[in-house]
Amino acid sequence: MGSLNKIAPDGCEAQLSSDSLSGLVALKKECMYSDLTARHSVRTKEAGVLGLPTFHIQQMCTRGVDFTMMHEAACHNREKNGTTDFSQTVAARQNHACELLAGAAAQQGRSHELDSYGGLRPQEGATIFLTSAGAPLFGDPFEQVGWLAQQIRVARRLNKESRQPDCDRSKATRVMRLMEKGEIDGKHWAQICKQLHGSLKEKAVQSCLGQLASSSLDARMC
């Protein structure tokens, strides 16, 4: 957006084309209309990095530059969906070129990346991130902070239990302990839990977490 700001003459029309519909929507809501409530704004994933583009867009708007947006489906998606009409238009070809360039850039930069990697890396252009160990938390900050707090609690609980003999360890933390050892895959475990329903799920949870003698489940079954 900074380059466009330098190049665009006063009063021209700028058409922004991308294959990322979500990116365009975020750009429109965050940088152009600026009509998001504070609650919606902080929950926009890209809000942190869109501060600088907003500045440039507002500058261009004062110079009379109008913005329009166009969603251009990616070339591979066109082929996959069998909708290759209009895939030879200028905008479509340029969009494809951008995709190839971005793909090439993603695989390069090994020597440079090591210079600026690590939890210590400060955020140069985006200052409104919440961070964890110096790394920014993307997405909904309320959700992210909740997950982080949960992770810290779990880590400390497991750390505490690791100092106890096996017989004194809680049954409720068994799955977490196995995940920590790498014997259970966390993602697969979550998928299985999602697929289970009703009493089967209750039984599975019960067998993992242990059973209290006076649990509400028992009371219901009696």
Place this chain on the structure above:
Amino acid sequence: MDEESLRRLLCSSGILDGARGLINQDAWDLAIYLYTVTDRKQYQGLEMECTAAPTVCACVFGRDCTLNRMGTVLAAEEKYNRAVAQVRVENSDSWEAVPPYVSTDKNTLQHASVCGKSFASVYALKNHVAEGWVGSSHDGSPEHRPRLGIAYIISDASHPNLYQSVLAAHTMQVVSRNSDDEPST
């Protein structure tokens, strides 16, 4: 006026009716605590910006860069960095041939943090990173992260010659913190 007198004055003053709900013993103690630990280790523990953990690099404002890889596996003299530098492939700047940074402990795969510690699972590594303080060097090693690149082309749609219409084009790699795949834009 000492601290206790000031607190009592604030809490009992009729002028501050609106704020009285906020000024209680706990809030006061917390404010005093935060004031006294300013710019110390506790600030890092609270994930607050301080000199030890700036969120914006000083070089952005024209001062000396604060990037520091000391004490991490990314430091020049560390085995990891030397191994990465020695990878010889067709394109020396590519990540394609860089093997994952893992260590073997009793023949099991270990997931490494840049601080040098290794863990038996990604779950344990994530817990370790979550516990890290702001400004501390804990994260998965670079080759484990998905690679992200962005590119743009600015062209003049009114130009009669398509090949001369491109005004600017740029491509760059961006840092990804997420361990899952992210789409390139």
